[in-house]
Amino acid sequence: MNYQNLxxxxxxxxxxxxxxxxxxLAMPTSTVSRKVMxxxxxxxxxxxxxxxxxxxxxxxxxxxxxxxxxxxxxxxxTASQLDDELADPSGVLRVTAPVSLxxxxxxxxxxxxxxxxxxxxxxxxxxxxxxDLVEEGVDVAFRVxxxxxxxxxxxxxxxxxxxxxxxxxxxSRRGEPDHPDELYRHTLIVPRRTPVWxxxxxxKQQIKIECDARLKVxxxxxxxxxxxxxxxxxxxxxxxxxxxxxxxxxxxxxPDWQPRPRQVHMLYPERKYIPxxxxxxxxxxxxxxxxxxxxxPE
Numbered sequence: 001m002n003y004q005n006l007x008x009x010x011x012x013x014x015x016x017x018x019x020x021x022x023x024x025l026a027m028p029t030s031t032v033s034r035k036v037m038x039x040x041x042x043x044x045x046x047x048x049x050x051x052x053x054x055x056x057x058x059x060x061x062x063x064x065x066x067x068x069x070x071x072x073x074x075x076x077x078t079a080s081q082l083d084d085e086l087a088d089p090s091g092v093l094r095v096t097a098p099v100s101l102x103x104x105x106x107x108x109x110x111x112x113x114x115x116x117x118x119x120x121x122x123x124x125x126x127x128x129x130x131x132d133l134v135e136e137g138v139d140v141a142f143r144v145x146x147x148x149x150x151x152x153x154x155x156x157x158x159x160x161x162x163x164x165x166x167x168x169x170x171x172s173r174r175g176e177p178d179h180p181d182e183l184y185r186h187t188l189i190v191p192r193r194t195p196v197w198x199x200x201x202x203x204k205q206q207i208k209i210e211c212d213a214r215l216k217v218x219x220x221x222x223x224x225x226x227x228x229x230x231x232x233x234x235x236x237x238x239x240x241x242x243x244x245x246x247x248x249x250x251x252x253x254x255p256d257w258q259p260r261p262r263q264v265h266m267l268y269p270e271r272k273y274i275p276x277x278x279x280x281x282x283x284x285x286x287x288x289x290x291x292x293x294x295x296x297p298e
Contacts, residue, residue, distance in 0.1 A: 002035075002038065002039070002042065004035065005035040005036070005038050005039040005042070006039055006068060006072075007072060008021065008025065008032055008035040008036060008039075009035070009036050009039050009047065009064075009065075010065065010068060010069055010072055011024055011025060012032060012036060012048075012055065013048075013055070013057065013061075013065050013069075014069075016054070016055065017054075017055060018032045018033050018036075018050075018055075036048070043060075043064065045058070045060035045061070045064070046058050046060065046061070047060060047061030047064060047065075048061045089117060089119065089120055089275075089276040089277040089280055090119035090120060090277070091119075091120065091121065091275075091277055092120075092121045092123055093120050093121065093122055093123065093139050093140070093277050093278065093281060094123045094125070094136070094137055094138050094139045094140075095110070095122060095123070095124055095125070095138070095139065095140045095141070095142075095281075096124070096125035096126070096127065096131060096133070096136070096138050096140075096141045096142070097124070097125075097126060097141070097142035098126075098127070098128050098142065098143070098144060099126050099127065099128050099219050099220075099221075100219060100220035100221050100237070100239075100240055101142060101144065101237075101239070101264065102124070102126045102142075103221060104220075104221070104237075104239045104240050105239050106142060109284070109285060109288045110122060110124065112284075112288075113281060113284050113285075116284070117277070117280060120277050120280075120281075125138070128193065128218050128219065130143065133149070133152070133267070139268065139269075139275075139277075139278050139281075140266060140267065140268045140278060140281055140282065140285075141266070141267040141268070142157075142264065142265070142266055142267075143264075143265050143267060144160060144262050144263070144264050144265070145193075145262050145263065146263075147265050147267065149267065151269065151270050152267045152268065152269055152270060153267065153268055153269070153270050154265045154266075154267050155265065155266045155267075155282075155286075156263050156264070156265055157263075157264045157265060157266050157285070157286075157289045158263075158264050158289055158292065158293070159261045159262075159263055159264075160237045160238070160239065160261055160262045160263070160264050161237070161238045161259075161261045162235055162236060162237055162238065162259035162260070162261060162262075163235070163236065163238055163241055163245070163252050163259070164183075164197075164233060164234070164235045164252065164253045164254050164257075164259060165224075165227055165233070165234050165235075165236065165241050165244070165245065165250040165251060165252055165253060166227055166232070166233045166234070166250065166251060166253060167227060167228055167229070167230045167249065167250060167251070168248075168251060169230035170187075170227070170230040170231070170232065170233070171251065173230075174186060174187070176253060177233075177253060177254060178254075179254070179257075180197070180199045180201075180207040180209050180254060180257055181207065181209075183197075183209050183211075183233065184209070184212070186232065186233050187214045187231065187232035187233065188211045188212065188213045188214065188232050188233055188234075189213065189214070189215045189217070189223045189226045189227055189231060189232040189233065189234045190211045190213035190215070190216050190217075190223075190234075190235075191216070191217060191218070191220055191223055191236075192216050192217065192218050193218075194235070195210070195211050195213070195216075196208060196209065196210050196211065197209040197211060197235050197259060197260075198259070198260035199254070199257040199258065199259055199260070200257070200258045200260065201256055201257045201258070202256055207257070214231070214232055215231060215232065220236055220237065220240045221240060223236060223240075224236055224240055224241055224244055224250070227244075227250055228244060228249045228250060233253065234250075235259050237262075266282070266285060268282065
């Protein structure tokens with residue numbers, strides 16, 4: 001069946017004449033009449049009686065119209081809503097991200113996105129655990145480290161570099177380590193999700209430190225605050241400690257050894273049609289990441 005012919009038939013009935021339908025559809029009356037005749041040939045029934053003054057549906061035509069008209073109305077309504085969404089996106093956008101990554105980097109971007117698109121409502125789930133993205137109805141997720149999710153597109157955003165740091169007070173009391181192995185003799189403050197530290201050194205040496213922590217925390221900014229208070233040595237993302245280092249509250253250690261970086265990913269469901277609000281959010285974040293790489297090329 002040619003669905004354009006079906007659409008023309010519906011408009012003829014709604015307008016009450018071939019002329020009215022031709023004006024609505026911007027096509028000649030003869031074309032309208034021909035398309036209705038083609039539809040009748042396709043379905044094998046006469047759908048209407050034609051006269052100079054009016055159109056009367058046959059019993060088959062009336063049943064056909066009553067079944068098809070609501071479907072096309074819903075289709076037109078859906079298409080109109082989609083046009084509105086693409087022109088001026090709206091609705092709830094559910095996003096999840098780790099706490100420190102949000103506080104130290106993403107939050108400002110989220111707020112700017114909301115200012116840019118005031119009809120989109122942002123629902124943030126800021127947690128350090130990996131929640132069930134499908135069960136929670138998440139549109140976009142941010143995660144750090146290895147990703148093992150099926151049916152989700154994972155876009156790498158940036159490489160999160162780390163720095164080993166301590167306060168001047170701590171170093172004056174305990175001394176400064178020159179090699180990762182010396183960390184075993186120091187007090188360590190360790191995030192619960194990264195209890196093992198990996199280092200690359202001169203001549204591509206690889207060292208693994210299985211931390212025996214005095215303090216384990218689930219929030220990276222709390223670990224940085226503990227280090228500033230002189231409680232021990234931390235190995236934290238640069239986006240967490242950058243301001244503390246610049247202010248002199250923390251000092252970088254082990255200059256010849258590079259802590260292993262971790263990849264920051266943005267995830268969203270794998271599907272043919274990405275809603276306009278999600279597509280705009282993805283494009284907005286990618287533009288921010290590109291600008292961040294320009295501002296902080298290290």
